[in-house]
Amino acid sequence: MTSLKQLRYLSVLAGAGHFGRAAELAGVSQPALSMQIKELERILGGPLVERSAAGARLTELGADVAGRATQILAAVRDLEDLAFARGAVLSGRLRLGIIPSIAPFLLPRLLGVAGARYPLLKLSLRESVTRVLVDELVAGELDAIVASLPLGSPELTEAAAFEDRFLLAVPADSPHARRSPALADLISAEELLLLEDGHCLRDQALEVCAAIDPRRLRSFGATSLATLLQLVAAGHGITLVPQLAVEAGAAIDGRVNIIRFADPEPRRTVAVAWRSSSPRERDFRALVDLVREAGDVGQGRSS
Amino acid sequence: MTSLKQLRYLSVLAGAGHFGRAAELAGVSQPALSMQIKELERILGGPLVERSAAGARLTELGADVAGRATQILAAVRDLEDLAFARGAVLSGRLRLGIIPSIAPFLLPRLLGVAGARYPLLKLSLRESVTRVLVDELVAGELDAIVASLPLGSPELTEAAAFEDRFLLAVPADSPHARRSPALADLISAEELLLLEDGHCLRDQALEVCAAIDPRRLRSFGATSLATLLQLVAAGHGITLVPQLAVEAGAAIDGRVNIIRFADPEPRRTVAVAWRSSSPRERDFRALVDLVREAGDVGQGRSS
DNA sequence: TAAAAATACTCCATAGGTATTTTAT
């Protein structure tokens, strides 16, 4: 009969691409893993893996089964966490993912507040783009993530923590430096600098400036907001920057001006998300409060 | 570690209310079931069942775990059912690539026959030139391709489906209109019209007319055979056309004459190919039969 | 020929069975 061990091995194999590598990752010998995969194939009545001298590639059925297996394994892990979740709120380990356009600005305050209020909490942190974090969250490799909505994954529960207004960063000597532009003004603006592909901030900036001429977009993208602001300071263009980053001191004094948009101001919703099947909702609701406290400083002020 | 067996026993126990009854329902002895429940309690770190002389009642935690266990077991059963849905030959999804000089003429009959004989088959179709299809096939983005030999990729298995004779398409008023030319005659023929670069039909036509004066080749190439035949009809030149296309009605009645070559007649071999390492050879062999049925109509007749 | 997976075999952990004891009503 199908066993969790088989599903676990298949799930690992799906990521590893080699029986040997997968066995190493799973902490067993290669024949042990091979036998379990073979047994799973016998049970399911069809090949899950294409073997070759180059390694292992999943068949379509195998990929389908592996996907379901990953979800099942995540559900089992949640089940195992059930008992621990009955302890104190926000105690024990919590694996938290945060996107790059939030992490460096939120973390200092978040860690401060969390450490003071929940001394038993041990946060394991991971920074990556939304797509990666959502996949890892669904697979049970993370307990919760902090990201910008929407996430587009039905098995997740989302709880908004705070709104984060987008501001415009322009060189200090720019003609825009002294007035609040309407969105339409951007269309005639200098080159729009963006993060590299995969960062939601990039997509949001493009959405905000939907009508912008694509030819004025840099084909390469920066990895960090700090780099973007350096480019702005050097006069290479303008960029959108979240107020969260500005409040955290990301702007470069003197060389970059930060300007509010005229109404309607563009904004993003920063939210916490977790697997709906997780038993730790109580923890996550408390986490939402922490993120809100750490994040929505100064959202009422202009800059 | 948690096992599906433990979850299954707990799930049964939740319904039975007695260890003994549950054991009977599960088809094992009472101590066996008791031991697994106890192990599960040890793993989860808390009691799941209240034991009494009257029987077994789940604790709050136990009921929660049992509910999740039932869901997980259902997911596993769904996973096990997956394979059966795909068990039959040529059922489920098959990603098929076909080259442009075959696709529009083969597809109507192929889809008809396939739909009638293998109703569970879902074909995902992709049309591109041989080089692209072979690359995608090797990369695992396609399951099989229908193309003209040779393919020149050692990791593929090729199975010939049918032979496709090349015919000559000439304007209705051409001096060639009434006789069967030997290949050499082409050398003195009108301008030879070709598909654009990358299409194997172009290369094959050039091979057939190896000695032709390169200066009489059109520098631009057409994207489709239909366009070529329109050009022929308009008196811009002659072209090679596969009988497959003629049988499918590609020729333009009255304005284009289709002539068979004198022996030896040039021809191409239409074949199905797949990764040799693919486990679906049975499917592909059946596909070869379908392609043959759909493709080699009328190869015995002259036109 | 070299890398990867399959096979051969051996061992031992453990699930499961039977018999019995403990516990609670």
Next chain:
DNA sequence: ATAAAATACCTATGGAGTATTTTTA
């Protein structure tokens, strides 16, 4: 006293390890 679950103890299945062979590029 009785019914139910736990414990004791034994057996056997099969999961896992090491060593080796087979396969394929």
